[in-house]
Amino acid sequence: MPALANTPTDRDLTDWDRTHNLHPWAGIHGWRRDDYMRVNTAEGIHIWDHAGKRFIDGPGGMWCVQIGYGRQEMADAIAAQTMTMPYASPWSFTTEPAAMLARKLADMTPGDLNTVHFTTGGSTAVDTAIRVMQFLNNRLGRPEKKIVISRERAYHGSTYLAATVTGKERFKTRFDKADDLVRFLPDVNPYHRPQAMSIEAWCDEKIADLETLIAQVGADRIGAFIAEPILCSGGVVVPPPGYHRRTREICARHDILYISDEVVTGFGRLGHWFASQEVFGITPDIITCAKGLTSGYLPLGACIISDAVMERIAGPDENDVFYNGYTYCGHPVSCAAALKNIEIMECEDILGHVRRVTPHFQDRLRHIGETFDIVGDARGMGLLGCLECRLDPGNNSYARQQKFGAELDAACEDMGLLLRPFGNMAVFSPPLIITGAQIDEMFDIMEAGLTRLSAEYAA
Numbered sequence: 001m002p003a004l005a006n007t008p009t010d011r012d013l014t015d016w017d018r019t020h021n022l023h024p025w026a027g028i029h030g031w032r033r034d035d036y037m038r039v040n041t042a043e044g045i046h047i048w049d050h051a052g053k054r055f056i057d058g059p060g061g062m063w064c065v066q067i068g069y070g071r072q073e074m075a076d077a078i079a080a081q082t083m084t085m086p087y088a089s090p091w092s093f094t095t096e097p098a099a100m101l102a103r104k105l106a107d108m109t110p111g112d113l114n115t116v117h118f119t120t121g122g123s124t125a126v127d128t129a130i131r132v133m134q135f136l137n138n139r140l141g142r143p144e145k146k147i148v149i150s151r152e153r154a155y156h157g158s159t160y161l162a163a164t165v166t167g168k169e170r171f172k173t174r175f176d177k178a179d180d181l182v183r184f185l186p187d188v189n190p191y192h193r194p195q196a197m198s199i200e201a202w203c204d205e206k207i208a209d210l211e212t213l214i215a216q217v218g219a220d221r222i223g224a225f226i227a228e229p230i231l232c233s234g235g236v237v238v239p240p241p242g243y244h245r246r247t248r249e250i251c252a253r254h255d256i257l258y259i260s261d262e263v264v265t266g267f268g269r270l271g272h273w274f275a276s277q278e279v280f281g282i283t284p285d286i287i288t289c290a291k292g293l294t295s296g297y298l299p300l301g302a303c304i305i306s307d308a309v310m311e312r313i314a315g316p317d318e319n320d321v322f323y324n325g326y327t328y329c330g331h332p333v334s335c336a337a338a339l340k341n342i343e344i345m346e347c348e349d350i351l352g353h354v355r356r357v358t359p360h361f362q363d364r365l366r367h368i369g370e371t372f373d374i375v376g377d378a379r380g381m382g383l384l385g386c387l388e389c390r391l392d393p394g395n396n397s398y399a400r401q402q403k404f405g406a407e408l409d410a411a412c413e414d415m416g417l418l419l420r421p422f423g424n425m426a427v428f429s430p431p432l433i434i435t436g437a438q439i440d441e442m443f444d445i446m447e448a449g450l451t452r453l454s455a456e457y458a459a
Contacts, residue, residue, distance in 0.1 A: 010038075010050060013038060013050075014035070014038070017036065017038070018031075018032045018033070018034065019032065023036065024158075037049050038050040042057070042069035042070060043068075043069050043070035044068045044069060044070065044431070044433065045057055045068055045069075045430055045431045045433065045434050045438055046069070047069070047418065053416070054416060055413070055416050055417060055418045056416060056417045056418065056430070056438065056441065056442050056445070057069075057418055057430060057431065058412075058417055058418050058419050058420065058428050058429075058430055058442060059418065059419070059420035059427065059428070059429055059430075060429045060430050060431050060432075061296045062291065062296070063232060063263075063264045063269070063291055063292075063429045064290075064291035064292050064294075064295060064296035065295050065296045065431045066267055066268050066269075066292040066295045066341070066345065066350065066431060066432045066433075067295045067341060067344050067345060067348075067350065067431070067432070067433060068295075068431040068432075068433045069431070071295075071297075071344065073340055073344060074295070074297050074337060074340055074341065074344070077336050077337060077339070077340035078297065078298065078333055078336065078337050078340075080336070081097060081332055081333045081336035081337075082333050085332050086332070086333055087331065087332065087333075088332060089327075090118070090325060090326075090327075090329035090330050091325070094330070095330065095332040095335070096332075097330075097332045097333075097335035097336040097338075097339060098118065098330035098331075098332060098335045100335070100339060101116075101118075101330075101335040101338050101339055102116040102118075102330075104339065104342060105289075105302060105304060106304075108273045108274065109273075109274060109287055109304050110274065110276060110277035110278075110283045111277070111283035111306065112283075112306045112307040112308060113283075113284075113286070113287055113304045113305065113306045113307075114304075114306070114307055115304065115305040115306075115307070115310050116302050116303075116304050116305075117132075117302065117303045117304075117305065117324070117325075117329070118300065118301070118302050118329045118330040118331075118335070119290075119300075119301035119302060119303060119326060119329065120299055120300070120301060120326050120328050120329075121157075121290045121299050121300070121301040122156075122157055122162075122261075122263035122288065122289075122290035122291060122301050123156075123157025123158050123159040123162040123163075123301075124157075124159060124162075124301055124326060125157075125263065125288035125289065125290055125301035125302055125303045126156045126157045126159075126161065126162040126165070126226070126259075126261060126263075126288050126303075127157070127159045127160070127161040127162050128288075128303040128324055129224070129226070129259045129286045129288050129303050130148060130161045130162075130165070130224065130226075130259075131161070131324050132257075132286060132303065132305060132309070132313075132324075133146070133148070133223040133224040133257050133259075134146055134223065135313065135320075135322060135324075136223075136257070136309065136312060136313050137223055139312075139313055139315070139316050139318075139320060140312065140315070140316070142220070144220065144221050145220055145221055145222065145223045146181060146221070146223045147181055147182065147183060147217060147221050147222045147223060148164075148165050148181055148182050148183075148222075148223060148224045148225070148226055149182075149183050149184075149185060149210070149213060149214075149222060149224070149225040149226070149256070150165040150166070150167050150182055150183075150184055150185070150225075150226050150227075151167055151184060151185045151187075151188055151227060151231065152167045152184050152185065152186055152187045152188075152234075153167055153168060153187060153188075153189065153231050153234030153235065153237055154166060154167045154168070154184075154226070154227070154228060154231055154234060154261075155167075155168050155228075155231070155232070155233035155234060156226060156228075156261055157263075160176075160177070160178065161178065161181075163175065163177055164177040164178045164179070164181055164182050165181075165182050165226055167184045167234075168233065168234060183213055183217060183222075185206070185209050185210060185213060186206075186209055188206050188231070188237060188239045188240075188243065189231075189234075189235070189237045190202055190238075190239075190240050191376070191377040191379065191388065193205075199240050199241070200240070202240050203239075203240035203241065203242055203243050203246075206239070206240065206243055207243070207246050207247065207250070210225075210247055210250055211250060214250070214254055214256075219254035219255065219256065222254070222256050223256065223257060224256060224257040224258070224259050225247065225251050225256050225257070225258055225259065226259040226261055227244070227247065227258075227259070227260060227261065228260075228261045228262075228263075228264065228265065229244065229260060229262065229265045229270075229275045229276060229279065229280055230264070230265055230270075230275075230381060230384060232264040232265070232384065232427070232429070233264075233422070235386050235388060235422060235425045235427065236379060236380050236381075236384050236385060236386035236427050237379075237386075238379055238380070238381050244276075244280040244281070244282050245280065245281050245282055248282040248283075248284070257285045257286060257309065258282070258284040258285050258286070259284060259285065259286045259287075259288065260274075260276045260282070260284035260286070260287050260288070261288050262274055262275060262276065262287050262288060262289050263288055263289055263290045263291050263301070264291060264292075264384075264429070265279075265382075265384075266287070266289040266291070266292055266293070267289070267291070267292030267293055267295075267341075267342075267345070268292060268345060268350055268351050268354055268432050269292060269354075269382050269383055269384055269429065269432070270354070270381055270382030270383075270384070271351055271352075271354040271355035271358060271382050272351060273351070274287060274289075275382075279381075283306075284306075285305070285306050285308070285309050286303060286304065286305050286306065286309065287303075287304045288301070288302070288303050288304075289301065289302050289304070290302070292341075293338050293341070294334060294337045294338045294341050295341045297337045297341065298331075298333060298334040298337040298338075299328070299334060300331065300334040300335065300337070300338055345432075348433075350432050350433065353432065353433070354382060354383055354432050357383070357434065357435070357436055357439065358381075358382050358383060360436050360439055361380075361383055361385065361434075361439050362380055362381075362385070364439060364440065364443040365378050365379075365380055365385040365387070365428070365443065366378045367443075368387060368443060368446060368447060368450070369387065371447070372447075372450050372451075372454060373454070374389050374390065374391075374450060374453070374454045374457060375387050375388070375389055375390070375450070376388050376389060376390035380428070383428075383429060383430060383432060383434070384427075384428070384429050385427065385428040385429075386425055386426070386427045386428070387425065387426050387446070387450075388424060388425045389404065389408075389424045389425070389426075389450075389457070390424070391404060391424060391457050392457065398423065401423035401424040402423050404423070404424055404453065404457050405421030405422065405423050405424060405425070405426070406421065407453055408421060408426060408449050408450070408453055409421045409426075411448075411449040411452045411453065412445055412446060412448075412449040415445045415448055415449065416445060417442055417445040417446065417449075419446075426446070428442070430442065
């Protein structure tokens with residue numbers, strides 16, 4: 001293989017990426033022909049590509065860049081910790097940033113969730129949560145109580161257990177999953193309820209789905225229920241009011257651990273550090289988080305466990321070992337980044353800012369739904385939003401939905417807005433520092449993009 005050029009050209013970088021860099025979720029037949037946008041710089045809510053064109057980052061990276069790009073304070077904190085202590089084995093040592101962050105997270109989480117197991121990201125946090133359930137039930141002499149209940153359209157990650165409990169619609173894979181360990185509840189999206197059904201009746205039906213499944217499988221075989229407060233990758237699906245509280249009560253009654261996957265909703269996306277208690281009125285047994293924990297500046301995740309669960313794990317006399325961990329658990333530089341990220345959010349009252357701009361964000365989103373016939377549903381909460389479009393019902397194949405999403409993405413990209421299309425849906429999760437004027441600019445572009453496509457795709 002020839003040595004790398006001293007100053008690679010644009011063509012070199014494109015060729016090297018296509019030849020050597022297998023991206024996540026790449027189409028395996030043609031990935032060497034894919035053309036990914038190469039982004040070189042970023043600041044605030046904006047990204048610039050290699051040619052110097054500026055874009056609003058509508059998805060906020062991957063739902064994660066809460067404080068925005070280009071924060072000098074983050075760079076300084078990361079550099080300082082790198083020079084002080086760049087790595088320490090979590091098997092043998094602890095560090096000041098890891099201890100401080102664990103205490104900080106314990107203070108921020110609801111109820112008695114006070115034990116933090118650091119991971120490398122959201123997928124490994126979910127894997128850890130499920131392994132906690134397995135470890136607990138093995139310790140208690142209940143080896144059959146291992147099944148996890150999840151939901152259609154849920155996304156929980158791509159490691160083995162996290163992928164197992166992912167119910168993403170049309171999510172077909174050649175990878176193996178532990179299908180014997182999971183059962184899925186039907187779609188909870190209120191938009192998909194029968195036309196004559198009230199949202200209250202829809203909630204009752206979804207609760208009945210859970211109770212029926214528990215009766216069929218047996219509570220003695222079900223170890224956990226895992227749920228995103230909002231099903232984000234599934235299309236920003238907000239379950240009907242009261243759904244979370246009622247499912248939590250059912251789980252408690254049947255001794256089923258309730259895992260709240262707050263990888264997206266945590267760290268300010270809904271205007272609170274965590275959404276479980278503050279927004280939806282529940283205190284789960286376990287919370288998983290990542291993404292906004294460091295605003296994407298460095299990889300880090302956490303599985304946060306209640307005292308009640310930890311006490312039950314410690315119950316039996318035999319001193320088992322919790323054989324779960326990663327080389328980068330509590331990585332000191334990542335923990336320092338998380339501490340600085342939280343400090344910035346506190347000092348700048350970013351949670352308050354989210355609560356203040358949320359009404360305008362949601363008003364603009366819903367105005368699009370009311371203005372364009374092609375939009376079937378405009379939904380969201382906090383700085384999360386989704387536009388679900390309804391295409392010609394006579395030609396509404398999945399391939400056509402994908403084509404629509406790609407064309408809408410291209411139209412908005414041409415005008416300076418990056419989207420994250422999911423077939424006939426476009427989702428929004430911009431950096432939390434976005435202003436009212438920037439919200440207007442983002443949705444103005446979205447309206448222009450929909451105007452371009454409406455004639456071709458209108459129902």
